[in-house]
Amino acid sequence: MAELDKQRVVVLTGAGMSAESGLRTFRDANGLWEGHDVMEVATPEGFAKNPALVLEFYNQRRRQLLEVEPNAAHKALVLLEDHFKVNIITQNVDDLHERAGSSQVLHLHGELFKVRSTHNPKHVLHWQKDLVLGDTDGNGHQLRPYIVWFGEAVPLLETAAEKIEKADVLIIIGTSMQVYPAASLIHYAPEHCPIYFIDPNPNLPAGVNGNLEVLAQTATEGVPLVVDRLCAK
Template sequence: MRNIVVLTGAGVSAESGLKTFRDANGLWEGHDVMEVATPEGFKNNPKLVLEFYNQRRRQLLEVKPNAAHIALTRLEEHFQVHIVTQNVDDLHERSGSKNVLHLHGELLKVRSTKPNSKPIVWKKDLVLGNQCENNYQLRPHVVWFGEAVPMLDAAIQITNKADILIIIGTSMQVYPAASLIDFCQDDVPVYFVDPNPSLSNKQKNNLTVISEKAAVGVPNLVAHLIDKESKFYLPKQ
């Protein structure tokens, strides 16, 4: 069974009602990202940061996976599928995808501010005074700007083994996530689904660009790949 690796960004969840990370002015829901998505921002105003993520968490619990998330689960009937996502939502898991690696953490988990603490599931509001058993304040289990990306090495290993690479809904401008494409083998077919694709055939061999929103482009691509794979394994006459 061939291996498909799927790299997803905010665009795959936008059609579920989740807003993309930030607008053209560098604001996220009206906030400077440096105020709400950095260790310094948390240190300076922890109450603001916690409430910011509380709002994101409440919103996430109200939305559902869209056609793109659901289509990706169909691939698992025909391929070994690994999803590496920059998103902190759980829509891939809720749609049924089994192998999901979150590069930037998970919104429905929190962890202690004590170093090397393990995350725990958390679906309610997180406020000042919510502490771990060692009396350290809990924080969102997300990777903020300026923090290391602990799952990067695992993502590189997964991408390196891809027989097919699919990129969905990402600007390919956020590093180190954007560098993952460089770790797949040179002859691997790459499909890029985005209404405003930032890659072209001149930049990557074997690249097919699908200039559609995820909820349209991904189901069509999945149907194409499944059909192509079925014909590939037909017995020769």
């Protein structure tokens, strides 16, 4: 099929997408992230108060990411690119979509394998080792994780909304759809756009269009099923 004739599939993924690769989801049932209050490790105020703690928290996440691999759900999404124009919008900060082979991935909340200057948000570096106090941008400004913390703007939110507005098919995987502003993205889907929602504990926000199919399954169970169905059409 000619590239111009391909339908657009937009995929929105959350923590459940990566959990089956062995990545712990940041926030557990009591609201703690690896034993830390979210305000300590995922806000500008937390970083200002105790930067060493915050840097080590993300160092641990970065080390863990080096030890895991993409799972069957990540790999299944790559197959869609043979038949569709595919855009993945992920709330995850890992690189498992890219490692699996997906070519168009937008990270809403940043990336673990990047850091940025505390002085210039556009000064971004690739980074896979530990980040410590004293690591600077070359101009003496401390580097910080390239992560969108609570209380910070989500720079790519508008771009994500524009992609969903043009979707012919929307697939939502492994996300509670309860954390805003990312949860609002589902409302940008065109009125008659089919939506597949894959999550073992689906909990959609109100007002979603009626062309919705819920698969109460894990990512590795549900994603290959939906991919096979779409590719067979």
